[in-house]
Amino acid sequence: MSRLSLLAFCLTPALAWSQLVVNTTQTPSQLVQNVLLGGGVTASNITFNGQPGNMVNEQAGDFDSNLANVGISGGVILATGNVMNAVGPNNSGSSSMGGGNFGFSDPDLALLSGQVINDAAILEFDFLVTGDSLKFNFVFASEEYLEFVNSINDAFGFFLSGPGINGPFSLNAENIALIPGTTDPVTINTVNDVVNPAFYVDNGDGATAPFNSNNLVSGVLLNDSTMLEGCGLVDFTFYRVGDTTNTDTVNLNIIGTATQGVDFTPAFPSQLIYYPGDTSITFLLNVPMDADGLEFFTIQVQQMIQCAGQQVQTEFNFYIDSPPPLAVQVSNVQSDCNLTEVLAPIVAGGSGNYIFDWNTGETTPTISVSPGLTTTYTVTVSDTCGVAPVTVDIEVDVPVYAPIVLTLTPDTAIPCLGDADLSVLNVAGGDGTFSYEWTSGGSVVGNTATVNVPAGAPTWYMATVTDGCGSIGQDSLLTTTAPLPAIEIVTSGDPT
Numbered sequence: 001m002s003r004l005s006l007l008a009f010c011l012t013p014a015l016a017w018s019q020l021v022v023n024t025t026q027t028p029s030q031l032v033q034n035v036l037l038g039g040g041v042t043a044s045n046i047t048f049n050g051q052p053g054n055m056v057n058e059q060a061g062d063f064d065s066n067l068a069n070v071g072i073s074g075g076v077i078l079a080t081g082n083v084m085n086a087v088g089p090n091n092s093g094s095s096s097m098g099g100g101n102f103g104f105s106d107p108d109l110a111l112l113s114g115q116v117i118n119d120a121a122i123l124e125f126d127f128l129v130t131g132d133s134l135k136f137n138f139v140f141a142s143e144e145y146l147e148f149v150n151s152i153n154d155a156f157g158f159f160l161s162g163p164g165i166n167g168p169f170s171l172n173a174e175n176i177a178l179i180p181g182t183t184d185p186v187t188i189n190t191v192n193d194v195v196n197p198a199f200y201v202d203n204g205d206g207a208t209a210p211f212n213s214n215n216l217v218s219g220v221l222l223n224d225s226t227m228l229e230g231c232g233l234v235d236f237t238f239y240r241v242g243d244t245t246n247t248d249t250v251n252l253n254i255i256g257t258a259t260q261g262v263d264f265t266p267a268f269p270s271q272l273i274y275y276p277g278d279t280s281i282t283f284l285l286n287v288p289m290d291a292d293g294l295e296f297f298t299i300q301v302q303q304m305i306q307c308a309g310q311q312v313q314t315e316f317n318f319y320i321d322s323p324p325p326l327a328v329q330v331s332n333v334q335s336d337c338n339l340t341e342v343l344a345p346i347v348a349g350g351s352g353n354y355i356f357d358w359n360t361g362e363t364t365p366t367i368s369v370s371p372g373l374t375t376t377y378t379v380t381v382s383d384t385c386g387v388a389p390v391t392v393d394i395e396v397d398v399p400v401y402a403p404i405v406l407t408l409t410p411d412t413a414i415p416c417l418g419d420a421d422l423s424v425l426n427v428a429g430g431d432g433t434f435s436y437e438w439t440s441g442g443s444v445v446g447n448t449a450t451v452n453v454p455a456g457a458p459t460w461y462m463a464t465v466t467d468g469c470g471s472i473g474q475d476s477l478l479t480t481t482a483p484l485p486a487i488e489i490v491t492s493g494d495p496t
């Protein structure tokens with residue numbers, strides 16, 4: 001018999017996608033038995049934070065992330081605070097909503113982190129397995145990314161103890177949660193944007209973009225098994241381990257809300273017979289679409305565990321659900337200046353295996369367009385699991401602006417030794433965003449709507465106005481020097 005401890009630590013939980021669904025209705029014992037463990041594993045002595053696992057705790061729950069980019073479709077979530085905080089919205093640089101047990105520590109986590117530990121979340125149980133290996137998938141996230149890297153060191157550990165294990169942690173346990181390909185434990189100091197960046201996803205700090213990205217509660221998520229209806233054949237394989245030289249018969253019992261032969265076909269037999277040399281028996285199940293909602297079935301197998309000297313009933317738990325309907329979100333585009341625009345529908349629901357059919361003939365999730373005039377594009381999104389397709393339109397509005405026409409100051413006569421302002425009095429047409437340039441004799445003399453010029457020889461000034469799309473309007477005016485006033489000399493007669 002082996003013992004497994006799952007531990008997570010952080011000061012405060014973070015926030016996550018609004019599409020993440022989290023529930024806290026099951027006790028830690030129920031989470032282990034109903035969600036965490038698959039077939040071939042029997043658990044006992046389940047505790048959470050050192051207490052019997054028969055009470056609901058807001059630091060532990062189950063989750064569904066079919067509509068969120070977690071990387072695991074569903075399972076158990078452990079958090080240092082209230083797991084409901086993982087739902088979001090992620091609009092704060094920090095969060096501390098309820099939950100947690102400040103001051104609750106763990107020496108093994110402290111050894112991983114190298115720091116004092118608070119708010120530990122510890123799920124612990126004994127287990128028996130019928131095979132020779134045990135597999136868990138997990139995602140680690142922390143509120144402390146990235147601002148507290150190399151400061152507050154959140155940590156996560158999988159501590160396995162039992163016969164033949166001689167590790168450095170409590171009960172001679174080994175930590176099996178390591179950065180792949182290394183001996184590094186999982187902490188915010190050992191996986192971030194600089195250290196082991198291949199395993200890190202940056203979701204912002206909660207105070208700046210991106211909001212509602214992939215950011216999760218500081219904690220752990222572990223996967224379950226759910227089959228979506230209408231998605232083709234499902235491969236079920238029962239493996240035989242150990243001695244395969246004899247014929248072996250295994251009894252099967254199927255229970256649950258799903259009906260064999262209706263909700264999945266064909267029905268399982270009541271017995272599996274392994275002949276000498278057989279190592280596996282495979283069934284291909286068809287799970288048709290129906291309107292029954294979420295269903296489950298449990299495959300109960302009776303096996304003798306030789307090393308434990310006892311008969312153990314192994315339960316394989318599976319869920320059947322309809323893929324959620326497709327939802328396609330698009331926005332019309334204002335394409336000033338006929339720039340190249342990327343049309344990118346946001347799709348949710350279904351199985352995630354989407355098919356795109358654009359009225360342009362393209363089949364990619366996004367297309368780039370530069371239509372030249374206002375055009376409507378249509379895309380139909382379907383799913384490989386037979387979910388009803390959705391068709392949406394995206395209008396690319398390309399405004400057509402009138403040519404630019406200028407009104408300038410009239411030709412101007414400037415008094416000798418004086419100066420004068422030359423102005424663009426009005427601009428008609430264009431997109432309304434203008435820049436100005438005045439030139440004379442090929443040289444730039446100003447870049448505002450009005451320039452001041454001195455008197456001199458007759459000179460042409462050219463005004464050029466450019467709008468935000470690069471369209472140009474030009475006009476010119478002539479300056480001269482005003483004539484000098486006539487000088488009249490009057491003298492009086494002198495008779496002498």
